[in-house]
Every structure is written in structure tokens, then in C-alpha cells.
Amino acid sequence: MVREWDPRTASSDEVASVLDTLNAVLAADLPQDPPWRESSLREYLSEVMPGERRISWVAQAEPGQDGRPGPILGHVHALLLGDIGVLEVLVHPAARRSGLGRELVLIAARRVYQEGFRSIGVEVVGDTPAVAFYESLGFTREYVETRSVLDLRAVDWPTLAEMSTGVGAGYHLEFCPGGPPDDLIEAYARAKAEVRDVDDGELRPSSYDPQRLRDSLDTLHRRGMKPYIVLALHEHSGEVAGLTEVVVPAQHPTRADQYDTIVVQDHRGYGIDRAIKARMLLELRSAEPTLTEVQTWNAQANEAMLKVNAELGYRPDREWCEYSVDVAELVHRLDAAR
């Protein structure tokens, strides 16, 4: 039975069952990834940026003989943002290939269509059943990135310490746990805005104006995700010349996520990219002693960043693709196939 589901009011048993399914999916499809924990999972599933909405549905097995509710075998979340609905569909490995994934996509797609959105996007991890699944539903590949993972246990720390100081004269680095300090928010947003039009392929949502940046930081905190930032400040102008953002999620605190890294055009060529990332890793080592890995996503064309990441010790792991489909066509096709 598939029904709409609100993580804010769901029972703890249901949230735990959603977590079990997620971890069974990870074990089957991405066995090297750390399993998720329950801490702040409800908030992770509920909290969104102002102006965005997330609608969820779950597929629950029939009650057992003891009358207790059955486990949640699959779920779909539709995040409505801008002019697109982004779906996340998960089906427990034991319940796959029986049409449940297709049913979950159809129910979410109908709502996305009713809400007036024209296209649906999904993230698809390379070398998993999701590729054949979305292609069978008519989704097409828009974009490919490479995920790379850095194992902190294999890092050469003295070399990294050297890298962190290898920044040109006239710049200094600042470590900002929790987010940029308030007096630098505007300069920070300016640095992000400058690369807004540069197609360097980062998938992660960025915040270009101070208010959106504050909202985005608040949302991260509410979702149980702790941001860390290293800034390169241009001493002469006080401008933010470069920044790198890493988030440690309460749901998988041993593996952090690299978000944006930006070096503003005028400040390129001074070793800022390498230095801020190296400094970040050094700081995380003491700020988050249980952290063992950092993962990052890069466009395959972004050679400069890939080179620095390789120097730091990142190893390419998987292709990470964006697929999309026209909602009306998808609903029509799935309805016709029923």
C-alpha cells in the first residue's frame, strides 16, 4: 500500500523503518558507503529551504500476524523547487523488480504535474540498478559528475600542512566552523555570485545573496548538518578571494560532504584552491576526530579541481548523473502502461 507520508508526524517506528530500507539499499548498491544513523533523520527528511516543499510517500507491507504494522519497503520524496520536481526513490532490495519503483514514480509524478511543474529531475548513481530503471521510464541523462572519496587515514599530514601554507602573499586563510561570520556574509555571497554563471558543473545548490545564504545555513543546521568553511581573504580589499565548504551530517558523521569550492576569477593562480582545501582537512582532523572520509563531486571537465583533489589524495569512486524527463510525457507513458 502506497500512501502519503509526513516525516514530521510519523511514528518513530516508521522513521526507523525508512532508515532500515535506506541502509539495505546502501549495502546493496553502494557497499563502501557508511550506513546512515537515526540522529536528526526526521529533521533531514522534513526541513527544506524557504519557498521549497517536499512531499513524501511510503509503500508499507501488510501488517504481520501479530497485527503490528509491516515494514516500509520503499519511499519517494518529491522536492519542489524553482520549476522542477526532484525525486528520490528507494526500494528495499528484497522488494525490487515487482513494479514498486515504477508505482512510486507515478504517484509522485502525478502530484508534480498537478502542482504545475514541467520537468522532473533525479540523481542516479552509476553502476546501480537505478540507471536501467530511469532509462526504462524515459528519463534522459543531462549531466555526469564524478564522485571522489578521500580516506583521511591515508593522508600524508606533513605534506598537507605544507600545502595549506602555500598561498600567495597578500592572502590569509580563516577557518569558520558553523558558517561564515556575520561581518563576512556579504563578501561571501559576492564570491559565490561571481561564479554563478560559470558552468563548472557543481551539482550542489548555491546561495548567491546574503539572505539566501543565511536561510541556507539555517536549513543545514536544522537538518542536522554541520557546515565548516575555510576562507581565503584578500588582505588589501577585504574581499573573499576563495572559499571551501564541507558539511558533516549527523546521519553519517564519519563521511563528510564537500560542497562548493570557489576561487574568484581575479584571485586565481595563487595556490588558493589547494591551500584552503588542505587547511580544511587539517582543521577537520581536530574538530571532527571521528571523521574518516570526505566525498566530493566534480564535473569531469573541471580538470584544475580534479588535479588538486588528486594531489590531496581523493580517489574517483562513481559516476553521479543527473537525469530528467518531461512530467506530462512521463505520467502519460506510465498511465498508458498500466
Ligand SMILES: CC(C)(COP(=O)(O)OP(=O)(O)OC[C@H]1O[C@@H](n2cnc3c(N)ncnc32)[C@H](O)[C@@H]1OP(=O)(O)O)[C@@H](O)C(=O)NCCC(=O)NCCS
Ligand atoms: C531503482 C529502483 C528504485 C527500482 O525499483 P524497482 O521496484 O526494482 O523497480 P521496478 O520493479 O518498478 O522496475 C521498473 C523497470 O525498471 C527497469 N529495471 C529496474 N531495475 C532493473 C535492473 N536491476 N536491471 C535492469 N532493469 C531494471 C526494468 O525495465 C523494470 O521493468 P521490468 O521489471 O518489467 O523489466 C531500486 O532499484 C532502488 O531503490 N535503487 C536505489 C536507488 C537510489 O537512489 N539509490 C541511491 C543510493 S545508492
